[in-house]
Amino acid sequence: MKRFTLALDLVDNPTLIAEYEKYHEKIWDEITKSILDSGIIDMEIYRIGNRLFMIMETEDDFSFDKKSEMDGSNQKVQEWENLMWKYQQALPMAQPGEKWLLMNRIFKLT
Template identity: 55%
Template sequence: MSAIKRLCYSCDLKDDPQLIEKYKEYHAAGNAWPEITRSIKDAGIIDMEIYLTGNRLFMIMEVDETFDHEKKARMDAENPKVKEWEKLMDTFQQRLPWAENGQKWVPLEQIFKLE
């Protein structure tokens, strides 16, 4: 049985109701480009969910043992459709104030788990 790991991230959208609605449209069931969902699965991501409150996004990923951040970054950099998607999503997203240079999605620190 493979080990599944949960990774959580946050990112902000530009605080514009029209842009937020358009971003939600792109992410509605069946609307994400098939090349994007394929690249996500090919990277070892078993499940991914994105939640929204106000203009703050929270992404929860479940990954298998094959997932590697650097490998995923290389795969994305070599995939023209992923690069096109990311450029499009950049029109909606803005970096968190504490994000490192070039960092879009910031990892969340788990501070509680119900035992």
């Protein structure tokens, strides 16, 4: 199993943040299926202010390139991503078109 951590910002607007959280109380079934089908075993998203932090646990052979390819050909995932972009904003260091950015671990206790 592999673990990845990612970050993304939300538009700093309390109404939009509340809407975003509401969508994540019960994501669309098609989105859950696409996440699991890509090799992601578990996923959690945390928020402080308008900053999001995601933890993904994946199968050993998980690939972001493969997931991106799968997502690109899935109309429902594209619909979800376009909807979510209303609430999200790229981190200042993101390249054009990048959303969630991988974080580097800088400490581990054990």
